[in-house]
Amino acid sequence: MLKSKMSEFDLIAQYFTRPPRHATLGVGDDCALLTPTPGMLQAISTDMLIEGRHFLPDADPAQLGHKCLAVNLSDLAAMGATPVAFTLALSLPQARAAWLQPFAEGLLALADAHQCELIGGDTTKGPLNICITVFGEVPPGLALRRDAAQVGDDIWVSGTLGEARLALAGLRNEIVLDPSTLVAAARHLHAPTPRVRLGLALRGVAHAAIDISDGLSGDLGHILQRSRVGATLDVDALPPGPMLSHQPLDLRRRFTLAGGDDYELCFTAPSEHRKAVLAAAHSADTAVTRIGSIDAAPGLRLMDSAGAALTLQLSSFDHFSSP
Amino acid sequence: MLKSKMSEFDLIAQYFTRPPRHATLGVGDDCALLTPTPGMLQAISTDMLIEGRHFLPDADPAQLGHKCLAVNLSDLAAMGATPVAFTLALSLPQARAAWLQPFAEGLLALADAHQCELIGGDTTKGPLNICITVFGEVPPGLALRRDAAQVGDDIWVSGTLGEARLALAGLRNEIVLDPSTLVAAARHLHAPTPRVRLGLALRGVAHAAIDISDGLSGDLGHILQRSRVGATLDVDALPPGPMLSHQPLDLRRRFTLAGGDDYELCFTAPSEHRKAVLAAAHSADTAVTRIGSIDAAPGLRLMDSAGAALTLQLSSFDHFSSP
Numbered sequence: 001m002l003k004s005k006m007s008e009f010d011l012i013a014q015y016f017t018r019p020p021r022h023a024t025l026g027v028g029d030d031c032a033l034l035t036p037t038p039g040m041l042q043a044i045s046t047d048m049l050i051e052g053r054h055f056l057p058d059a060d061p062a063q064l065g066h067k068c069l070a071v072n073l074s075d076l077a078a079m080g081a082t083p084v085a086f087t088l089a090l091s092l093p094q095a096r097a098a099w100l101q102p103f104a105e106g107l108l109a110l111a112d113a114h115q116c117e118l119i120g121g122d123t124t125k126g127p128l129n130i131c132i133t134v135f136g137e138v139p140p141g142l143a144l145r146r147d148a149a150q151v152g153d154d155i156w157v158s159g160t161l162g163e164a165r166l167a168l169a170g171l172r173n174e175i176v177l178d179p180s181t182l183v184a185a186a187r188h189l190h191a192p193t194p195r196v197r198l199g200l201a202l203r204g205v206a207h208a209a210i211d212i213s214d215g216l217s218g219d220l221g222h223i224l225q226r227s228r229v230g231a232t233l234d235v236d237a238l239p240p241g242p243m244l245s246h247q248p249l250d251l252r253r254r255f256t257l258a259g260g261d262d263y264e265l266c267f268t269a270p271s272e273h274r275k276a277v278l279a280a281a282h283s284a285d286t287a288v289t290r291i292g293s294i295d296a297a298p299g300l301r302l303m304d305s306a307g308a309a310l311t312l313q314l315s316s317f318d319h320f321s322s323p
Numbered sequence: 324m325l326k327s328k329m330s331e332f333d334l335i336a337q338y339f340t341r342p343p344r345h346a347t348l349g350v351g352d353d354c355a356l357l358t359p360t361p362g363m364l365q366a367i368s369t370d371m372l373i374e375g376r377h378f379l380p381d382a383d384p385a386q387l388g389h390k391c392l393a394v395n396l397s398d399l400a401a402m403g404a405t406p407v408a409f410t411l412a413l414s415l416p417q418a419r420a421a422w423l424q425p426f427a428e429g430l431l432a433l434a435d436a437h438q439c440e441l442i443g444g445d446t447t448k449g450p451l452n453i454c455i456t457v458f459g460e461v462p463p464g465l466a467l468r469r470d471a472a473q474v475g476d477d478i479w480v481s482g483t484l485g486e487a488r489l490a491l492a493g494l495r496n497e498i499v500l501d502p503s504t505l506v507a508a509a510r511h512l513h514a515p516t517p518r519v520r521l522g523l524a525l526r527g528v529a530h531a532a533i534d535i536s537d538g539l540s541g542d543l544g545h546i547l548q549r550s551r552v553g554a555t556l557d558v559d560a561l562p563p564g565p566m567l568s569h570q571p572l573d574l575r576r577r578f579t580l581a582g583g584d585d586y587e588l589c590f591t592a593p594s595e596h597r598k599a600v601l602a603a604a605h606s607a608d609t610a611v612t613r614i615g616s617i618d619a620a621p622g623l624r625l626m627d628s629a630g631a632a633l634t635l636q637l638s639s640f641d642h643f644s645s646p
Contacts (some may be wrong), residue, residue: 006582024364028549029403030534031366031459036359041347042440043354046456050449078353089371089454113328118368126373131412131445134538136354187515211353226351234339251534 011195012095012123015104016088021117032119034085040137044214047072057173060137061099064130065106070194071213072134076262077199078194078211080144081136083116091126106159114196130167144202144209144267149206149227153268153294156277158195158286161216162252163188163241165259175251177243189298192263198288202267209267215258217300224300233257233292235312236305254310257302268294335418335446338427339588344440355442356407363460366404368484370395374451374564379494386513387453388429393517394536395457396437397586400522402535403467404459406439414449437519442529451584467525467532468589472550476530476591476617479600481518481609484539485575486511488582498574500566508566521611524603525590532590539624543589547623556580556615558635559628577633580625591617 008234020226023035036042049068051057069086076083088107110116116134119235145258170177177185193210202209208227212219216238224231238256245252269277274290281288302310340350348356359365370434372391374380392409399406411430415422434441440455490508492502500508525532531550535542539561547554561579568575594599596614604611620625625633 023462025466025468030398030532031368031404031466033402033461033466034365034367035463036363036365038361040359042359042365044357044408044410044458045354046410046443046445046453046454047411048445048447048454048533049415050414050447053447053449077351079356082352085367087367087369087456089369089456089487091371091373091452120369122371123377124373126376126452127450129371129414129449129452129454131369131371131452133456134410135367138356140347140358141356142354143348145348209353264398292616 003305012090012100015100016118016121026117026119027121029221031218034088034119034135037137039139041140041143043076043079043136043138043143044133045072045075046115046133047075048129048131060190061139062102062106065103066110066191068130068132069110069114069261070192072132073110073116073194073196074150074192074211076136077196077210078265079136079138080199080203080209081138081194082200084135084137085117085119086111086132088118088121088136089131090121090123091129092123093125093128104284137187138203142203144206145198146208146210146223147221147226149208149229149268149294150270151229151294151296152271154271154274154290155220155231155233155266155268155292155294156286156288157197157216157239157264157266157291159256159264160213160239160241161262161264162244162255162259164192164261166241166244166247168261181243185241188241189261192261194263195265195286197284198265198281201284205273205276205280206267206269209265212262212264212266213260215260216256216266217258221300222300223266223268230295230297230299230301231292232295232301232303235302235310236307237289237291239287257312260298327624335413335423338423339441339444350444351444353645355410357442357458357502360460362462364463364466366399366402366459366461366466367456368395368398369454369456370398371452371454383513384426385429386428389433389514391453391455392430392433393515393586396433396439396454396517396519396535397515397536399459400518401467401532401588402459402461403465403522403526403532404461404596405523406437406519407454407458407460408440408442409434409457411441411444412454413444413446414452416448416451465526467522467529469531469533469546470549472531472546472552472591472617473593474552474617475594476596477553477594477613478556478589478591478615478617479541479611480562480587480589480614481521481611482485482587483562483564484535485567485578485582485587486586487515487584488578489564489567489570491584504566508564511564512584515584517586518588518609520607521588521604521609524607528596528599528603529590529592532588535585535587535589538583538584539579539589540581544623546589546591547621553620553622553624554615554617555618555624555626557628558625558633560608560612560614561612562612580635
């Protein structure tokens, strides 16, 4: 890997270097060495997060460390893959211990919770940019792919939706929130919980899955496109976050349907698997809600709780870019 | 992975998306899926390249695409690993076809030459930043690690050194080069050749290896540190690049020893393997030069061709930062 000669950047590695565990060889050589588990497929995902686009310039470094890995673990969860390891590439304007230490702590605490080992990386001086590549394992045939939804499948979602978007609306002064509401909602924005356990429990139970990063309607759209199917959603069945549930109906609908930054799983499963889905959710200690069904006709149809067709003006999540 | 909703950024994927080959599932799901070869270790490296730091702002996009992957393949070469696949995370100020198309072509031409498949990625709007994570395979016990040098080993280097640093000196007006010299030297700077075939041929022949990105003396220093040994180098045995060979002795010594951006391999091998090293080099169609030996005494000692000790003022490669 590229090696920085700036002494302060050499020091960065100290915050992230620990003895190898899964890995045969970890941080500090040209490459890390991993021993794949025989018979398993390897799932790989990469995400690049940029200040001002994916997180606010004053983001708390510990929460940011958590979130950067969480969005990657969420991709493994959506594939039904067990986390194994990750690499971190970090561009920083300057190497400050007051930022690096809590960032590393937030990152490694979540990594430890999932036994996901930091095996290598790269640091350089430049605009703040955090790029993580994560590795997981899944048995052949059990990966939860986007192209596996079938006509007649139920559509499910984990947890609650829209709370992160509510927090963002408050922080941006798009709407006025009282301080305690804002603080409560902001936890969903800054410290999402990747649904790794649920993803594992859904192996062999769900057909298709995706994690909701850009908003349910857009992300479900990827499943529909790749599976060449359509869907009907009961918009009023979408589970709003606890603070969002007190907001007006229109806001609730828009933020649950297209809020973004939820990092919940949206998945499809045959209707004869309803009990198995609920058992999987129970075993993963994660709530799930049935929100619609997969149809043969292309497109996404929205209904209210009375079964009447809805037309909503939706704009998907724009990653903190200016409105 | 994070998904961009900006239509021009959605289009970026088109430049990079091709049908999967090695991969069970490529670009377009939450994760890519790879099937590891049974019994092999996986080698993983990540490098982040930033405009103004690792490449010049007016870099030719096709050469830049080549170079970004080349520096990663060079890490696999230094481990003796066979390239398999890579991910690309790209932050761009704007999505321009005039830049993206040649960048993708340069990148994918080198990828195809090494049968190294692009299996996933992420694109976002932001300051230009290119982060590649590369995957290779190596049989257990045959990886060329930095910590494996032994006292008495010969020290070898592939190809020539210092030519990229000569080009940089010319581009920065540190020295005056005639235009044809500058153009010839710049090929080494902009389009390095990763020594993948040599790395593979050195399995079981070499002990330790590293790729030279920051300059021979600094990178050899990593081998010495990790292997807890020292070394003596014959500075006048270092092979200068073709244009550098016409430069004054002091410049030749400084640029071969500490130029940087060479992407040659520095490796150690027992002296009884000299014939085997030369046979490996021949099979890989890559020149190698014996430049010194590993000693028990810590530190790096420099000698001239007459065996007299040298003291050189060296400053290592500073990644295009201001002098």
